[in-house]
Amino acid sequence: MILFYCRLNVNEIISHLEEDDDVFGADIFITPPDNWQNSDEDSGDEEFASINNLSRNQLLAEAELRVTRSSESRIVNEFVGYEKEVHSIPSTSSASQPPQPSSSTVTQPPPKKRRLEVTRKWRFVDIPEKPEKEYCEPDFLENLENPVQFFELFFDEEVFELLRSETEKNAIQKGKHAFRVTTTDIKHFIAILLLSGYNSVSRYRMYWEQRVDCSFPTVAALMSRNRFEDLLRYFHVADNNNLDPNDKFAKVRPLWKLLNARWLKNYPGDKNLSIDESMIPYYGKHGTKQHIHGKPIRFGYKYWSISTRLGYLIYGELYQGASTGNTHPELGVGASVVLDLISKLPQGSYSFYFDNFFTSLPLLEELQKMGHDGTGTIRANRTEKAPLKDPKEMKKTSRGSYHQCTDVLSNITLVRYNDNNIVTVASTQCGSEPISKVKRYCDKQKKDIDQPRCFVKYNKYMGGVDRLDQNVGCYRIGIRLKRWYWQLLMFPLNVAVNNAFQLYKISPASKKSNGTPHDLLSFTRDIVCTYFLMKNLVPSTSTISNPKSSLAVIKRVPDAVRLDEYGFPLRAFDLKMIVKNYFASQGRRVEKIFRNNIPGKDCKIMENESPATTTKKKRAQWTSQQMENAVKMVERGILSTYAAAVRYNIPRRTLCNHLASG
Template identity: 45%
Template structure:
């Protein structure tokens, strides 16, 4: 590592020196070249010279090499300008643009965009400033119908610097008559401000009428999203995955899944280094609520088989197929119960992950360097409307990645509310004039920062000149074709924005600290900047809400962090939905209330093995000690009264309990025989009847279904005597 620290390319130079020392005897007999490169893309000096010499000889043999012995090479940005003025009537088969490594190959590409970018409109700054050359492939007619292709090197007429050409990465530009250039819309920029549109916005009618109020419990809001259908879906696929792993005796109920999710939520605000420590008997780590709700081994078993997709029907082209079905379900629920607002923002959200997966990304300098990336559309306060996991180039598209993401998420929101106008805010990774033009027909307004090379030749003041102006200076232009306003504003640094909704006026005021005056002063701020700062931070609010009490329990499978993140997003949406109805509760108390209610409502009471305290009952002694058909088995024997026979008690109310060990296994009903009358009790007339329910340690699913089938054939008289827990 000491050779990598000084500068980029040091590791390649070190490897080349070792090869030269090892094969020094070859230089006297052969032309020996040490070709070395690094994983980040940096080449050794010998490798650069070798490739450059090959290029020179190729150009010299073709007759394109300059007689002066050196060539002036244009930058990529200058070549793109030449392409835009290219004559479409030329008989050209194609154009190849060869780009040299940026900054002489001394740096690697750390941009968060695509790795295999083949669109000239999506190149980053270093690639646009890098030297490049253009080769035009022309068709030349000969005798007959045959055609031959000739390469014509386009030599520049002027340049600012002299570069050593090293053609490595290439970007192919399609035929100008059929390529992407035909999709570029003409722009007519004039010095005019965008008129403020005063259309009143009214919220759309809700798809579902909520019966909840601000007095409702937090668990009621949470169960709107994780309702019985979602829990049943997770339970079914978890059991299927356990059977796939040859555990045919695994059984799971909806109550246990609710309790399992409650423990996950609790770990967010009460984290421990190891998840087994929640069940330890030591006073410093023991959690009474967790230990009473579910046993440790049972939690480990559910966590081992936790699954949300059918492995037999996975889409091979989808890298996120194991979690995609649950995300589709939750996206629908997020929109159904969403407090719809006019303004929402689109940005990326980071999901921490430190394992191995093809979709994991690393960006140096980010708060979460190793993570999965998710594209999120969120309201101003952080309510997640839609989420889409990024898996790389997985589907064909005609636009750049940023425009594709914004269009996809916006169309999903518009599909639920087609007649509603929305205002979308995004940063410079997504914004471009093409995006604003594309969504204009969908009644969607876009406002966002934009990179300097994506303004379609808007004649704004240069950045260097703008920096020399006073703080608060701004310049603006308006595209009259698509009604797009471009603004460049000088603050701590120069920022450029595009919008088809807001312009410069009315000019706002911003407070900034002045070093010269040694106090805070007021500077001019365009209205578009004020609106952008007000509504852009929705996804950041979502990340902040999740990051404070993120689920602390981790797993070894790659999809576990993503599913934990989805549970955190659901808790966040539940709390914001409650606040939209007027509830006054903070995030921590809301999360604690959900965890406590889930564990107390769905958790099992018995956790410790061994003898238990006797259970107090109000069953008459004559009934409890009656021996006829009173079968006590290992497990639990539960007896029930019926409404017809005991009018003073509810139907299905537990009356007597035979203590035993609850094995949490399959519940098997005994064959039903005509009920035997119990002795009459003093406080309940006429006599009551009972039926037993046996918890067997091992009961195959086929046997359970057979006994249930026999039970369904009984007369209706005994139907009230049956209860099937779980």
Template identity: 40%
Template sequence: MTDKEDLDDDRINLNDNNDNFLNEIAGHVELQYSLEGENIQDVGNELSETENPSTSNAHGDVMITGGFKRKSDFDVPVWRKPRNFEYSRTPINIEAFKMEEIFSEIGSKSPYDIFSLYFDKLIIAEITHFTNEYANQHNTAINVTPVEIRRFISILYISGYHTLPHIDHYWSVRPDMGIPIVKQALSRNRLKIIKRFLHLADNTDLNTVDRFAKVRPLIDALNKKFMQFGVFSHILSVDEQMIPYFGRHSCKMFIKGKPIRFGFKSWCLCSESGYLFSSILYGGAATPHDKNVGLGAQTVLDLLANVTEPDCHIIFFDNFFSSYHLMCLLNERRFLATGTIRENRMAKSPLRNLKKEKRGAFDQLLDGQQEILTVRWNDNAVVNVITNNSTAKPIVYAKRYCRKQKKTITIPQPKVIQEYNHGMFGVDLHDNAVANYRIRIRGKK
């Protein structure tokens, strides 16, 4: 084999009718199929068994691609005790090196300069354009400027840490309520007009399939901005986030028992410290996805699609996402992951029943071919964990309160459980940081 070319570059063009014209060039192909008047299942049935279609992407567009491997494409796991076993791959931690590069780039910037790296002039210009266009469609010329849009956003952020009972109080003449910087930035009526006509997309050119079409341009732009420094964290976590919303929308969720019961659900990929790398808005049960892997597994794979160095990260997720099938797919993509798992997704791993054993008891089994380890541990309840990079030993110890002895005791804990507890809560830290300064000026948009 050689990389030497046999053809002259000058002869390769569309006007060349000779026999040496290159009419087959390898590349990526994406087929898009409209949902109108068709059933996704019927479309999938028209494809061959080997094509295995994936019917959605992060933007809500219906897609037919090569899809993911099915469970039957992998060998049946053979479970055994992991005696003297070592993984063929170990995670590489280069986070400190990447953080030095980022600090050298933005370490001298002010908070406003860093904010401008995300809401840059292009994003502000698009919001300004779409807002003016929406106002013109309603026979109102507001002629809002980019400076006013920036000031409007800044007032929204001020309401997150300087909370007043009503929006009008920010312009109050009372010394204990009125805020001079807000009064100088925008008048009350001007802010209400901008709030009324604020728009992020062109209403005349919306994707009818995408339920989030009106905010999609901003979501896509911010996802790119979040990734501008690359995925620099060694430990990543995938989890859901609730965005509170009390208006009417077909994608609004109600989740009983959550701190935020009503709102939009978003799947997030975050660092250990809570930095958001990517998010995907969830449109409900009607959201198309590849049924060969399930919604949870496809969400993880979609969020990790932009991670360029899989060996440099460890991913954590909970039992909504994890399965033996997902771990096999992550192995193919060289990702190292750990997650809690439901018993019916463990590929029949015959771990012993620990319900009647004492607290701290555990069992583990290994599939040596795929290098996937399952661990069961008895805590206040039985916990199942699956991993392709960690081990149960060496055993660590965790503090628990004992009702019988009426004191705090220590119980044995597998190492993989400790690592999961340490690395899983990046999305929760991100959610907590947002909640501490959440915008208090409410609206139904």
């Protein structure tokens, strides 16, 4: 006798549902036919099918029934079937048995994914708050002193060599065989890109113009415009001949892979991490371009990120579409993203915070099994029929009120809270106690209202990815191209500066710095200036070293300046006088080796010439009687040296000398 599980047909399932009064909900799944590969049967109208109008074939078809039974504070999901008893008849000869088809000729249908059986036991109780997870700051920060050293933790020699080799290879593939580039050129190129983030111009060619309204002589001295445009044209991070056809971001994958490894390696060790989606701006056409309504950047490439509270990006994964990333289909896409990101972290116990796109009760259970805690807002349709107050009923309550229930089997608590809106948080880290007070406007008055503990922690640690977006957006690289992958190359560069700045803030270098510590702007400028000075530049905005080029610049002045009051063009004599007056205004004279002291072909400018007129500082006027009175007032302790110097119009240094000499 053999016992095995047998599916019911649709007719038997309908009869079962009509007799059972405890059914809360039910789903019927019709199994495919045995010859599913060769079958031409129509599945029927699945969207508007009615259980009261089924064909004979549908009623007799085998099916699975998933029943949700409800009882007091308990929801049970189960499959319904019956055990069938079959008596086996032993065979007397192998010849009487029909030939068994080989496994190679018969293809079995793919296994159906059975939904997990979930049992919840809800009670109106709280869970104790778990202690904060402690961590130690990394030791390698003690040896770093300046912003460039922090930046080169991520953009090290290996990354610069990747950029150099792939850029040179791309130029050769496009026919420019004589093109050569060094890592120093790449550093200068990156310095100009970072400069465009905080000192931007409408067109990048304006950095090399010598007009009066726009002049960047340091950029022109660092790299010529043609050289910069060549690097801009051939800048690459991957070999076009060896791209992965299954990777939509194969052109930028080598750079992201290297930087992700370095971001993770130098991660400061914070145990409270936030996971969220973010956007890289892009307004062109591409298959992975996304639109997310309500985001500060609505159009662009989406990427999943895990970061610290202050905005240090630990790991970023570009989103390639719904067909990728669902590594745990039984948990969903959001949970799969969370589990994939936390698998990159070092071993340890963490507390994760995420929004309602990711949060689900099975995900929190999975995190508990891994030794982590999770807290996140959760959608109402994912609470698995928890006996929380209805949101419409919660809106009628006073601001600051909340309702809580806990699954005592999994120790997951749900707290529904009335703040600006009705929000539900699921957590395994803490519940509602201890209650905190926050300032809110109620009835046009600012009042203290209650806030559960899980909401306090969520608001404290969830904003890490938003802080990252804010920091990157402050000084985002301003030079743009029409290539679809350009922003995907510039974004990691901005993130590297941000991550270096986050490490600098917690390092001893921020406390040793003379004066005030760097903010993000001065930190970025320090990196740019360091790379600029690698070429021993001596910037001088008031020096024109080549008179011929200065004349060429003057010839390109606007017509409103170039023409005289009668509309006629200026003569060569007038242009020479303009140059002479310009040199005179700078305190420099022209050597008198030509007629009328007018610059010409043999013009020689006297360098390091001081201006002809200098103003002499006036000496203070005071009498001996004033000095005696001042000395007496200071010796008697009535006035200080500062006050006596001001009252008697005597330089303080002179007064101090008289006091010392007696």
